[in-house]
Amino acid sequence: MTPRPTINDVARAAGVSKGAVSFALNNRPGLATETRERILAVARELGWTPNSRARALSVSRSFAVGLVMARPPETLRADPFFPSFIAGLESVLSESGYALLLQVVPEHDHELRSYRRLAEEGRVDGVFVTDLHVDDTRPALLAELGLPAVIIGPALGEPFWPAVGVDDGPGVAAAVEHLVGLGHTRIAHVSGPTAMVHGQSRRDAWSRAMREAGLPEGPFAEADFSAEEGASATRRLLDLPEPPTAIVYANDLMAMAGLSVATGRGVDVPGRLSITGFDDTELAAHVQPGLTTVSTNVLDWGRAAAERLLALVDGRDPAPTELDPPRLVVRGSTGPAPS
Amino acid sequence: MTPRPTINDVARAAGVSKGAVSFALNNRPGLATETRERILAVARELGWTPNSRARALSVSRSFAVGLVMARPPETLRADPFFPSFIAGLESVLSESGYALLLQVVPEHDHELRSYRRLAEEGRVDGVFVTDLHVDDTRPALLAELGLPAVIIGPALGEPFWPAVGVDDGPGVAAAVEHLVGLGHTRIAHVSGPTAMVHGQSRRDAWSRAMREAGLPEGPFAEADFSAEEGASATRRLLDLPEPPTAIVYANDLMAMAGLSVATGRGVDVPGRLSITGFDDTELAAHVQPGLTTVSTNVLDWGRAAAERLLALVDGRDPAPTELDPPRLVVRGSTGPAPS
């Protein structure tokens, strides 16, 4: 609990000025090598570390970036995305001496206020924007606030706004093609909220893939990524006069709930119904039968997003980011169409 | 993108001194009501907001608290705890103008460095400590650093170190009692790592509950909370010459993986094997059969932890926190012992 030494203490102990110490610590030219080394030695000896508060004030930067998650806690709970994504962000941020500031707010309205406050108080140098809605007002707000931002997810609309994300499309398409290859023709889709970009984009990819396979679109049910709605959507689909022989779900959670609904009704999977998910959550490999799903490298995604934002904040050109395309992982939940 | 007005701008516009403005904004006595109101009106008109960097430097506080999660990304991914917990923390922190600073590190060693750095750079005013190990060195380090800290989880050993957590014991005990009531006598346990406090405490609770029911302890398998190890532990238990008729798992993820292993082998649940989990994850209600599990109010837990830490940071007496005890949720995965 001894007070940490300041740059002034180092200067006094080394018999030089504050300015000289600052130069030495930041490796800037204009100091005799000998002086520089003496200063560094003294600093080390005293155990000096920079005070981020003072630094932040003097350079008008906070060395922190923000992530606001606007979801009700219930849907946040089961989401496999954020923990991995945050781990990816962190791996880059901590290397660069940046901190990640997290906010969780229950709804969109709060989210706008959160961003505004983060910006006005100067708490962060930039932010990540997730769960983009179609017609989302955040990009406009952030532009107005002049806060650097990176959108997480497939960019819709504004092409010049920096977005980092893997395109869901090929993943969903691969699932559909896999099912078509197994002889399925009535392939349904259970989507996330189509008011959200990644809900809509997966739905679009399903439509397109069906069209390209020369098939009619097949039954569709909108849900909200939750197990609850995944289950009820599945019930609706199975109750149809002519039920689908395969269902492509927009995430694993809904797919696993759907799998249980089918099993519970005595509908054999994959004998009478094939099922695919999206995310490749840990449990997907361990349900019975194993869930065929789409795997994305969320950790890399986080890394790329962090690099992009730091580049933006520093006014650097970002290194071009190459993200692995989504990959279909085939397991036991898909099989030949029933004849 | 106009530069935000400073307190000096407000002072100039109101025709008073910087100090007077500060007094007005912080509602401190020593100003004529009329002057105060004039200053506040001007501040509002200019759209002044405090600059958190300057504030932090001048009061030697960062108005941020830290949470370091030391887990490999894979196990973080499926954890239902953190998202809810963080939502709970945030609900309190944001009210008080505190920010949550998040770090994710791959292992314990990094974690110590993280805490040291957060403290030395003055980035945070306090921290939460999670995933406590038995013989954890972090409490000592944090005490040495003089950084206020709240331990998340049942307090082991040091009784005076502030810890906030629901006691797992009664939840696990309730599960065992429920099974005993159904006539089970060979009740196994699949634990988390017993090197971790919440792995050990759930295991202890199981032992104790068996003893109190007058039963021998039953087979035990240590795992790591992951689906993978939950599945393999289950296989080991089912392969025993005299397999258990019920298994109490330390979390839902392992329980659901175990459920699938049993189903896959044609072992009827709950006909021949009863299964219980811990966490009441969203999917637990939607697997087939529904998982009997223990529910804890993680959101409240987060709230309580945040209140405790803020009290500690401010030197206030914390409001006594009353957390809901864990609650057993009975679903279809438990039934009468086979005769």
Added chain:
DNA sequence: TTGTACGCGTTATCAA
């Protein structure tokens, strides 16, 4: 290399 102003809000001191 040194000295010093600067960033911006807080707080102690002191004069009216």
Added chain:
DNA sequence: TTGATAACGCGTACAA
């Protein structure tokens, strides 16, 4: 009682 003045926190940047 009211309010001005100045010192403070600490690292950075620029003129001398």
